[in-house]
Amino acid sequence: MTVALTPAIRLSEVSKVYGTGRDAVLALDRVSLEVARGEFLCIVGASGCGKSTLLSLVAGLERPTVGEVEVGLGRPALMFQEPALLPWLTTWRNVELPLRLRRAPRQERRRTVQRLLDTVNLAAFASRRPHELSGGMRQRAALARALAQEAQLLLMDEPFAALDAITRDLLHDDLLAIWQANQLTVVFVTHNVHEAVRLGDRVVLLTSRPGRVACAWTVEMPRPRSLDSPEVARMAAEITQRLHEEIRRRGR
Amino acid sequence: MAGEPAGRVRPVTLAELEEDLDALQAIPTTSERAWRRLIRAVVPRVSAVLALVLLWQLLAVLHVKPSYALPAPGDVWASLVQQAREGHLSEAILNSLRRALVGYAIALVVGTLLGMAVARLRVLRAGVGSLLAALLSLPSVTWVPIGILWFGLTDATITFVVVLGAFPSIARGVIGAVDQIDPVVLRLARSLGARGPALYWHFLLPAALPGYLSGMQQAWSFSWRSLMAAELIAISPQLGLGLGQLLDSGRELADMPLALAAMIGILAVGLVIDEAIFRPLERMVLRRRGLLAR
Numbered sequence: 001m002t003v004a005l006t007p008a009i010r011l012s013e014v015s016k017v018y019g020t021g022r023d024a025v026l027a028l029d030r031v032s033l034e035v036a037r038g039e040f041l042c043i044v045g046a047s048g049c050g051k052s053t054l055l056s057l058v059a060g061l062e063r064p065t066v067g068e069v070e071v072g073l074g075r076p077a078l079m080f081q082e083p084a085l086l087p088w089l090t091t092w093r094n095v096e097l098p099l100r101l102r103r104a105p106r107q108e109r110r111r112t113v114q115r116l117l118d119t120v121n122l123a124a125f126a127s128r129r130p131h132e133l134s135g136g137m138r139q140r141a142a143l144a145r146a147l148a149q150e151a152q153l154l155l156m157d158e159p160f161a162a163l164d165a166i167t168r169d170l171l172h173d174d175l176l177a178i179w180q181a182n183q184l185t186v187v188f189v190t191h192n193v194h195e196a197v198r199l200g201d202r203v204v205l206l207t208s209r210p211g212r213v214a215c216a217w218t219v220e221m222p223r224p225r226s227l228d229s230p231e232v233a234r235m236a237a238e239i240t241q242r243l244h245e246e247i248r249r250r251g252r
Numbered sequence: 253m254a255g256e257p258a259g260r261v262r263p264v265t266l267a268e269l270e271e272d273l274d275a276l277q278a279i280p281t282t283s284e285r286a287w288r289r290l291i292r293a294v295v296p297r298v299s300a301v302l303a304l305v306l307l308w309q310l311l312a313v314l315h316v317k318p319s320y321a322l323p324a325p326g327d328v329w330a331s332l333v334q335q336a337r338e339g340h341l342s343e344a345i346l347n348s349l350r351r352a353l354v355g356y357a358i359a360l361v362v363g364t365l366l367g368m369a370v371a372r373l374r375v376l377r378a379g380v381g382s383l384l385a386a387l388l389s390l391p392s393v394t395w396v397p398i399g400i401l402w403f404g405l406t407d408a409t410i411t412f413v414v415v416l417g418a419f420p421s422i423a424r425g426v427i428g429a430v431d432q433i434d435p436v437v438l439r440l441a442r443s444l445g446a447r448g449p450a451l452y453w454h455f456l457l458p459a460a461l462p463g464y465l466s467g468m469q470q471a472w473s474f475s476w477r478s479l480m481a482a483e484l485i486a487i488s489p490q491l492g493l494g495l496g497q498l499l500d501s502g503r504e505l506a507d508m509p510l511a512l513a514a515m516i517g518i519l520a521v522g523l524v525i526d527e528a529i530f531r532p533l534e535r536m537v538l539r540r541r542g543l544l545a546r
Binding site: 059061075078080082084086087088097098100101121124125129130131132134135136137149166167170173174177 | 266267269270271273274277436437439440442443444445446450454455458459461537540541542543
């Protein structure tokens with residue numbers, strides 16, 4: 001993929017250090033990365049590779065120690081591994097929360113929430129509370145809430161890692177449909193290489209301790225891609241191979 | 253989709269698949285019938301009281317103690333009825349309830365403000381936090397002499413003792429509730445950009461509600477106990493009759509049935525407030541959040 005005129009995200013020589021003195025940990029080491037508008041970027045790496053740190057920097061929750069982070073799409077929406085639904089609110093109210101926070105008028109709130117619940121197939125569960133939903137339904141509600149922020153940039157930190165394989169596969173389809181329909185830019189962090197190849201326009205491999213960009217692949221297979229297809233499997237194997245090499249090199 | 257022929261060609265849509273999977277995975281919600289719930293709530297409580305009364309009757313019949321020291325349940329009941337008929341009982345209950353509620357309301361305001369200040373300001377944490385723990389274990393009876401010296405034998409003394417007995421529970425409840433807010437909630441609030449009043453209204457206050465409620469519940473029982481301590485000691489004609497004073501007049505007159513009747517009144521009021529107000533509130537909050545097994 002060619003880089004658009006103004007990238008959605010640009011990280012230039014970004015380093016992040018946690019702690020000071022002898023306890024200092026270098027989480028990210030001179031990471032440079034550009035994400036184009038409308039791109040679906042997947043970031044893979046073993047644990048401790050600073051994937052979550054990278055997302056926090058892009059989300060503006062943390063500042064880089066060195067380097068520059070530019071985000072050209074306004075405040076991004078974030079999704080975590082846990083759905084983080086508020087247990088005292090119904091599904092409807094949880095999805096409505098970002099709209100309430102920006103004081104959207106009642107009519108708009110109603111229309112938007114209804115549309116989003118339809119999008120993630122949860123309209124029938126609008127009045128349920130989170131503890132009455134299954135894991136996949138909770139994560140769909142969290143997705144609807146993220147969409148309610150009406151951000152152009154969606155940052156996802158292993159959002160489907162805690163789900164079973166069947167549910168995860170369905171949510172991949174949901175997510176891709178939503179991404180295409182809303183022309184979103186997505187940065188999707190995962191440790192699941194197959195997931196990355198199934199979803200992404202591009203897959204970036206981060207090394208561990210410190211996190212560096214080791215390699216990047218452009219995924220040119222047409223969508224919809226199946227997890228079982230030989231092309232996906234071949235590419236996933238290649239990335240996994242490279243991932244293992246990195247782990248062995250850093251582990252010593 | 254069971255009714256369709258085996259060789260169907262129409263592919264299953266994503267929405268249909270998800271719907272079926274949801275139906276399989278949805279956690280069923282059970283709702284018990286109201287009368288069954290009522291029976292299950294009432295029967296064990298009534299049986300426990302009956303068993304106690306039976307045991308008491310048995311001890312009375314066996315003359316474990318002389319009857320002026322351990323009157324039979326019937327005698328106490330008669331005394332209770334007599335007090336009720338003469339209007340002393342309702343007067344005592346109303347006076348005591350009023351005093352307890354006034355003290356409780358003040359303790360609620362003081363405790364909530366103090367608790368929030370301690371929870372928010374790190375400087376206050378170590379010092380005031382441990383002071384509150386010490387206050388919590390200080391029997392509120394110990395405030396009675398000071399109260400009498402400062403305010404004389406007035407309602408203000410009683411209110412003073414109740415407030416000092418109850419506010420540490422409220423403050424500790426607030427501090428604990430704020431400390432135990434799920435970090436996930438805080439992270440969500442941050443990522444949604446919630447600040448100021450919106451942060452409190454949509455995130456912090458509801459997240460702290462269960463801990464706050466249990467602090468309120470504990471504070472109620474503390475204020476009721478403190479009230480009785482105060483009423484037993486602070487006795488004067490200007491003060492008006494409370495349940496504690498009723499109990500003390502039983503002691504003074506060596507009227508054991510009256511003393512026990514007053515005790516039953518004290519027990520009953522404390523229990524009714526707890527069961528009628530605090531428990532249902534707590535259950536409602538916990539049930540909504542899926543934190544209650546039944």
